[in-house]
Amino acid sequence: MKPSLPQVARIVQIVDESPRVRTLVFDLSMAADPGQFVMAWLPGVDEKPFSLMRAQPVTLTIARVGPFSSAVHRLGVGDRLWLRGPLGQPFILPPIEAGQPPAGGTNGEALLLVAGGCGVAPLHFLAERARAQGWEVWVVIGAQTAADVILANRFAALGAQVRIATEDGSRGEQGLATDAAERLLHSTRFRMVYACGPEPMLEAVEGLAQRYRLPAQLSYERYMRCGFGVCGSCSRDGWLVCRDGPVRQVEIQREER
């Protein structure tokens, strides 16, 4: 891994996903995998990590939560942002066992993606890759209210099965993403569980994966400085979110005899 200085990128398209989330498409492409991230710099404002929603062209889905993201939301088409990356370890798709998948069809195995908040962005990138390899993809999108549900149509357009869970029940199933995920785990056979979202959700997904004897890949978020494993700002008990992660691989734990 050889990190680099920020590269200038111009916004070529902006899509409003919800009142507080927008997707920015840049005139820059990167050789990157789903789950990897970039450090986005706005001179004079700040620099923050964002998971790639797509790498070719680079696409970021950004919620307005603080001064930096608010400044990014004020940018228009033609404005610039500086990006360094890709950084971090990606999600990994399971090896395909039954040879090449039929074009456009499925390879007979399913992946479960659980997304909370802006965690949908890297999982959309993953779903795109997974569908191209013929995986059957189920995605659970969790949000507080109907207005916070984003990218659902895009997942559907990829041919993924979409379940929506809102905490207030204003769209889809009422409850947490993990509740909806558990119902799917109960009825469908999956090969792997992927999740990105708030840490309590990741913890719950890890528990579910263990219970259903599935390996999981969880993507974490932390305040970062260097983004490449030197400064120690994002350490999670000695595990560096920026370099060892942001995706953490969780194997199936052996049952106690």
Place this chain on the structure above:
Amino acid sequence: MTLADLGVSLCGIHLPNPLILASGILGTEAKLMARVARAGAGAVTAKSCSLLPRRGHPNPTVLAWEHGLINAVGLANPGVEAEVKELRQARALLQPLGTALIASIFADTVEHFAQVAALVIEAGPDLLEVNISCPNVHDEFGTPFAADRGAAAEVTAAVKEAAAGRVPVLIKLSPNVSDIAAIARAVEAAEADGISAINTVTGMVIDLHARRPILANRSGGLSGPAIHPLAVRCVYDIYEAVRLPIVGIGGVSSGRDAIEMIMAGATAVGIGSAVYEEGPEVFGRILREMADLMAELGYERVEQMRGVAHW
């Protein structure tokens, strides 16, 4: 087998090998320091702490450029109270591994240096490093203590008094001075137990499209391969000037670089930016390279190489 021969004594503290995790790299958390120790470091230095918590500078704060890193983190730290807890935990994790723990402190005044020193010693570190040379807080603190013989000596004397013989004190010097040997002589006269050299070299990287420095602090500290020969020269000059043990730091990323530092006069060798390409595992690689090179050069112990470049 070969690794056992790499042990050194630094200010009377035994290190299983001469490689020390330099301050500011991965020293933020006990478990992270333990991970670096397991990867092979002979000692680990915690991130510098101050009396009160500091947020540090806004991002961008750390960048990789063609020949190394540049940073202006601005001494972000949780404050000495939280640091003591972290250091205690680190000590417990490091002790079974035989890895030494070095606490690092900085302050804005001589009195505060003494206060932080007295507090941090409670955590029981094996050595105490005094950072009088951070180049990135100039706006706030003015010229670093390391830039002035009198100021460097005053801090040294105050910290030595606070340490009261309970822990050896290393003073970390800055290369951003005209005569580093003169500063070294001043801290030796003030009874420092050892010298760490060097801290980062002031520098700047400008983005052509943004037409401004990339670091929020504008200037920052250079580290990595770009500064290695500069650091070797500083260690060489300090070794000529004083009798104190030296921790040679600056762009060491191979066994060859480490031995070069030792031949210049270093007792132990700091490793920092080299972590960025390989992660903590860089320590294991450098140790293996050192052992191979020592065999090739006909050395059995590290101390046989110390200062041999002086003739």
